[in-house]
Amino acid sequence: MASASTFLSHPNHHANDVVSSAICQFKSCSFASQSTLFCSKFASKSLSLHTAPTRPGRPEPACASDSEPISASHSHQTFDVLIIGAGIIGLTIARQFLIGSDLSVAVIDKSVPCSGATGAGQGYIWMTHKTPVSDLWDFGLRSQRLWEDLAESLSEQGLDPLQLLGWKKTGSLLVGRTPEESDMLKGRVKLLCEAGLRAEYLSAIDLLVKEPELMVDKDTGAAFLPDDCQLDARRAVEFLEKGNRHYSSKGRYAEFYNDRVISLLRSGGSGEVEAIKTSRNILHTKKAIVVAAGCWSGSLMCDLLRESEVVLDVPVKPRKGHLLVLENFNSFQLNHGLMEVGYVDHQTAIPLPNISTSGLLDHDGQTLSVSMTATMDTAGNIVLGSSRQFAGFCTELEESIISCIWDRAGEFFPKLREKSLSDFSKSREVRVGLRPYMPDGKPVIGPVPGLANVFLATGHEGGGLSMALGTAEMLADMVIGNPEKVNSAPFAVHGRC
Numbered sequence: 474m475a476s477a478s479t480f481l482s483h484p485n486h487h488a489n490d491v492v493s494s495a496i497c498q499f500k501s502c503s504f505a506s507q508s509t510l511f512c513s514k515f516a517s518k519s520l521s522l523h524t525a526p527t528r529p530g531r532p533e534p535a536c537a538s539d540s541e542p543i544s545a546s547h548s549h550q551t552f553d554v555l556i557i558g559a560g561i562i563g564l565t566i567a568r569q570f571l572i573g574s575d576l577s578v579a580v581i582d583k584s585v586p587c588s589g590a591t592g593a594g595q596g597y598i599w600m601t602h603k604t605p606v607s608d609l610w611d612f613g614l615r616s617q618r619l620w621e622d623l624a625e626s627l628s629e630q631g632l633d634p635l636q637l638l639g640w641k642k643t644g645s646l647l648v649g650r651t652p653e654e655s656d657m658l659k660g661r662v663k664l665l666c667e668a669g670l671r672a673e674y675l676s677a678i679d680l681l682v683k684e685p686e687l688m689v690d691k692d693t694g695a696a697f698l699p700d701d702c703q704l705d706a707r708r709a710v711e712f713l714e715k716g717n718r719h720y721s722s723k724g725r726y727a728e729f730y731n732d733r734v735i736s737l738l739r740s741g742g743s744g745e746v747e748a749i750k751t752s753r754n755i756l757h758t759k760k761a762i763v764v765a766a767g768c769w770s771g772s773l774m775c776d777l778l779r780e781s782e783v784v785l786d787v788p789v790k791p792r793k794g795h796l797l798v799l800e801n802f803n804s805f806q807l808n809h810g811l812m813e814v815g816y817v818d819h820q821t822a823i824p825l826p827n828i829s830t831s832g833l834l835d836h837d838g839q840t841l842s843v844s845m846t847a848t849m850d851t852a853g854n855i856v857l858g859s860s861r862q863f864a865g866f867c868t869e870l871e872e873s874i875i876s877c878i879w880d881r882a883g884e885f886f887p888k889l890r891e892k893s894l895s896d897f898s899k900s901r902e903v904r905v906g907l908r909p910y911m912p913d914g915k916p917v918i919g920p921v922p923g924l925a926n927v928f929l930a931t932g933h934e935g936g937g938l939s940m941a942l943g944t945a946e947m948l949a950d951m952v953i954g955n956p957e958k959v960n961s962a963p964f965a966v967h968g969r970c
């Protein structure tokens with residue numbers, strides 16, 4: 474049953490770190506004073522959590538490096554599920570617990586939603602670049618279906634998915650420009666049709682009918698999936714936050730933003746993680762902790778487990794990406810979402826035979842790849858992407874990369890070449906984000922071996938928006954004990970971290 478105290482929703486989370494009335498009331502709750510406060514306000518069960526034999530009355534920090542004592546400024550609260558990370562993955566997982574169970578949930582973020590990769594996402598909810606019979610296929614299909622169901626249910630309630638999620642069924646075009654790429658696309662279309670999707674190979678002439686501004690010649694062709702969709706990541710996040718906050722008045726949801734997770738607190742007896750320590754709070758869990766901290770998940774787990782007996786190396790790495798958004802773009806209209814064939818290669822980082830490398834170049838000693846992607850968003854902006862590079866955790870905007878994206882887009886849309894990038898200096902936005910990259914190309918979703926109540930949900934690289942609802946369903950089913958809808962084995966932590 475839900476155990477959170479009364480939480481008030483605050484309309485402006487950016488100005489407020491914590492959406493919780495209990496925090497204000499018990500701001501200076503300490504271990505010394507908590508029994509009185511917990512007895513008067515919280516379920517007595519909260520007190521029984523502090524059972525470490527070595528330091529009676531306190532859970533053990535899993536992170537021995539965390540020598541900072543738990544001070545009087547740390548307030549205490551208890552939830553069934555604690556979710557670390559308020560990106561698209563953390564927020565959709567929170568939503569799944571809220572709508573699919575009676576558990577209480579807290580979401581904790583060192584910053585605010587959209588400050589990670591999510592805020593930079595282009596919004597493809599696509600199957601066109603996924604391969605049937607791969608580990609990701611059923612999972613990707615399930616996730617896309619869940620997004621479609623959500624959009625449909627909004628429409629049925631008289632709400633507008635376009636306004637709320639930026640949801641558009643534009644269809645997708647995966648464009649090839651050489652005979653080899655076109656042959657590969659024909660094979661892909663065949664496979665996609667055999668897998669039950671509506672897919673069509675378009676020759677240059679048919680493609681031009683669909684996208685009149687696209688540069689085509691006799692070798693150009695495209696795979697067209699009319700049912701592929703797109704959303705606006707920022708609108709989707711706003712929608713999710715609003716939906717989740719609906720449960721705060723029921724005492725089942727709270728947000729702790731601008732509050733970094735620092736360490737895990739474990740019971741010496743069971744070894745289970747019983748709480749997490751953040752920069753300002755001690756948050757206790759009765760059921761599960763979910764680490765959905767995007768590209769920071771590896772380093773965070775490393776910090777959290779330092780000097781504990783659990784050995785875990787989550788090989789997730791930040792993969793930097795730039796997107797160029799030209800606001801109120803009116804030079805031409807895009808009717809679909811587009812992506813060049815080289816994107817498939819660019820995303821997996823595994824060279825495919827006979828496919829062009831789409832702008833691989835050396836940049837400051839790093840390998841940078843730029844692959845053309847183009848969408849029109851709900852506000853009439855054209856969104857051009859995208860770059861991929863390993864540059865650590867740096868999110869600095871690199872103007873030279875924006876130029877590469879612009880040049881690459883100009884190769885596909887000659888009308889862009891009639892203008893210069895500087896013409897857009899006052900009407901452009903650049904988004905930079907760190908994709909959570911896993912070397913084997915699959916997200917990690919499941920319990921951490923040796924820590925039964927700690928779960929990981931990360932590593933979605935360039936597909937976290939599209940895979941979010943499938944991830945949320947899979948993770949919540951694991952925690953609650955529901956039968957799984959899609960085989961989760963390929964995404965297990967064990968054997969991969």
Ligand SMILES: Cc1cc2nc3c(=O)[nH]c(=O)nc-3n(C[C@H](O)[C@H](O)[C@H](O)COP(=O)(O)OP(=O)(O)OC[C@H]3O[C@@H](n4cnc5c(N)ncnc54)[C@H](O)[C@@H]3O)c2cc1C
Pocket residue numbers: 557558559560561562563581582583584585586587588589590591592593594595596597598732733734735765766767768769770773793794795796858859860904905906907908909930931932933934935936937938939940
């Ligand atoms: C340029 C670009 C284009 C993309 N386009 C698409 C697309 O079209 N379709 C698609 O499906 N995907 C796309 N993606 C990928 C997608 O954006 C990511 O896969 C997804 O956003 C990952 O979500 P996340 O929640 O795992 O991570 P994030 O959004 O990075 O969220 C992680 C959160 O964890 C928090 N955190 C980290 N450490 C701590 C800590 N110690 N304590 C508390 N909180 C912490 C961070 O502050 C952050 O808010 C794109 C990505 C980029 C960069």
